């Protein structure tokens with residue numbers, strides 16, 4: 001997979017070259033390009049924004065600069081263009097799963113009050129454009145959202161995670177939150193690991209884990225329970 005990011009703060013994306021993602025890049029599983037939007041300005045002030053038509057607070061990012069940048073970065077190769085914005089559709093594990101199958105992702109990081117809408121409209125004719133949000137809060141720009149989304153996607157690529165099974169058993173993969181996890185020592189500050197997890201009885205362990213996942217999901221995210229397909233909960237689940 002090739003990932004390109006266009007931003008006025010390239011340094012913000014440095015963490016993508018650390019740890020797991022850094023190793024994936026070194027292993028050639030992912031190619032990463034980070035581009036400074038100001039490279040496509042032509043004025044001495046390298047202006048990337050201007051005041052909004054119709055008035056209102058803040059500044060809007062100029063379409064000309066973005067057009068030149070995205071033409072250059074996208075080239076002729078097909079790619080999914082992603083614009084992080086609080087006004088976007090929710091980015092979920094399902095989005096990450098879908099994007100993990102893409103050859104190319106190009107992220108356009110908006111700052112200020114966002115990017116002139118015509119940029120999204122103009123590129124919608126060339127390929128898929130997703131305006132997505134990582135949550136219902138307002139960040140200063142899209143860069144942090146790109147870090148979140150790239151990590152969620154790249155960890156799903158074959159060969160990236162040491163233990164690929166865990167990508168299947170993540171929270172959300174079966175529609176439920178993951179339950180509690182334990183490791184050694186068996187007793188710590190007077191708190192013991194639940195006996196069932198040391199019983200060796202795999203059916204009982206699976207049942208216990210499922211019950212804890214249902215319990216946690218009901219308590220913290222009842223919306224996820226409501227969203228489950230009708231056949232997702234078996235009789236034992238319903239008994240819980």
Ligand SMILES: Nc1ncccc1[N+](=O)[O-]
Nearest residue numbers: 084085086133134139145
């Ligand atoms: N929440 C956000 N705030 C600003 C820019 C992008 C955002 N997002 O979620 O992608």
